[in-house]
Amino acid sequence: MKQSIKRIGTGLLALSLVTASPNPMSFEPTTVSAATQTKVFNKASTVKAGAYRAAKVLKHVKQGEAATVLQVKGSWTKIQVGNVTGWVAGSDLSDKAATVTKVFNKDTSIQAGAFRAAKVVRSVKQGEAASVLEVKGSWTKVKVGTVQGWVAGSSLSDEMAEAYEAVEEFVLKAGRYQAAPIVANVPAGAKLERVAVHGSWSEVVYNGKRGFVANWIIRKALSEGKRIAPSQMFQSTMAHPFEQGKKPFKFGDIGGVEGLESHVWDGNDFSTSFIIEQFKTEAGRDGAAINALTAHLYDGSVSPAKAKHYQGAVRSYSLDFGEIIYGADTIESVQFAEQMNRLYDEFGVHIKKHLPDDHPEVIGTFLIGSDEFDYNFFNGVLYIYFYQ
Missing domain, CATH: 2.30.30.40 (SH3 Domains)
Structure with missing residues (x-):
């Protein structure tokens, strides 16, 4: 009898403990209401219909996107993004967006x-x-x-990775200022990747080392180009993205022949301009020409300061013409620009040598790879031709 009473007493004690414990068999996570607040996604994520991984995806969100927090349930957070309400992993949200x-x-x-x-x-x-x-x-x-x-x-x-090369030897810096610590010494011609531009500085990676360098010391890695057909000269010129400040080429009747013309400078008595022509030879070959009207920049007709300024402006078009003929960022476009600027130097010396008389005509040829170009100085104009 005493044993029975003891068993009953033990059972009553256990029952009282169970009764006193609130929801003892529930294993649901505790739900905590969150005060209305705005958080941001610290990574790209998905808003789901329920607080579990396999729930239906309602919306894809981007890093930095803002969300209104409605409720927190364990490791899950209920949010509103725009007009979509759903659940995300709480670890995907931050109080403030990291930069x-x-x-x-x-x-x-x-x-x-x-x-x-x-x-x-x-x-x-x-x-x-x-x-x-x-x-x-x-x-x-x-x-x-x-x-x-x-x-x-x-x-x-997230990041751009463009192939670049060093124009000359430089010191890769740890920061965007001249006194920044040195990361590496980079030789001229070295291959590197540019991943971002910060004003006048480029962020680059060289041999696995990341740092900064002034924009002018590097250039896009050059590829091999192919010369266009002379019959494509007009089309290629019109499609070329000239830098801001350079006057566009326009079609016009130039001495009875249709061509493209751009004026670098129109003075009171002189005009510095370029003319692009397409033509057929008497033998029926397609040809194209670049005509540079620049003699007055070398013959003392204008002040030395103004002549120097516009000579620089004229020379800046040489790479444009190289890219028109061979394409941007090509080895050949750079070589063409170098040849054209060499001809300006020779042109200037030739004009000054024969002042004040008219300078005699000069005819010559230069090569870009196996591509032949003819040129001549005549009547104050530099002409460059090429043929099919």
Whole structure:
């Protein structure tokens, strides 16, 4: 009888403990309500319909995108992004966005608002770096230098890796200032990757070492080019992206022949200009010509300071012509520019030698690889020809 009472007493004690314990058999995680707050995604993620991995994906979100926190359940957080409400891993959210740097994968414009018709506040080049401030749908708010604004998110990449080479020997720096610690000594012609542009500095990787170098010391690694057909000269010239400030070529009647013309400088008595022609020889061969009207820049007709300025402007077109004929970033385009500038030097010496008389005609040929170009100095003009 005593044993029975003892067993009953033990059972009552156990029952009382079970009754006193709130929801003792429940293994659901504790749900904690979060005060309404905004967080940002510290990585690209997905918003799901439920607080478990296999739940249906409702929306893909980008790093830096903002979300309103509605509820926290263990390691999962219920949020609202735009008009979508769902669950994400809490570890994907941060109180404040870490500084995210991206680079532009094309030339584009920073705008004052997140819509196409918004005012343009700055133009940026491919490869320039930007700090990401906010993501709103397909638009991203960025900071470039001191300018803030919006760009299409598709114009940004995590990093660009473009093949570049050293124009001359330089010291790779750990920072974007001259006194920065040295990372490596880089020889002339060394191959490297440019991953971002920060104003006048480029961020590069050389032999696995990352650092900074002034933009002018490096250039895109050159590839081999192929000369266009003379009959493509007009088309290639019109399609060429001349730098801002250079006057575009326009079709016109030039001495009874249709051609393209661009004026570098129109003075009171003189005009510095280029003329592009396409023609057929008497034998029926296609030909093309570049005509540079520049004699007055060498014969004392204008002041030395003005002559020097416009000689530089004229020479800056030489690489443009090389790229028109051979394509951008090619070995041949650079070689053509070097040959054309050499001819300007010879042209200037020739004109000064025969002042004040008219200078006699000079005829010659130069080669780019196996491609032949004819030239002559005549009547104050430098002519360069090539044929099919």
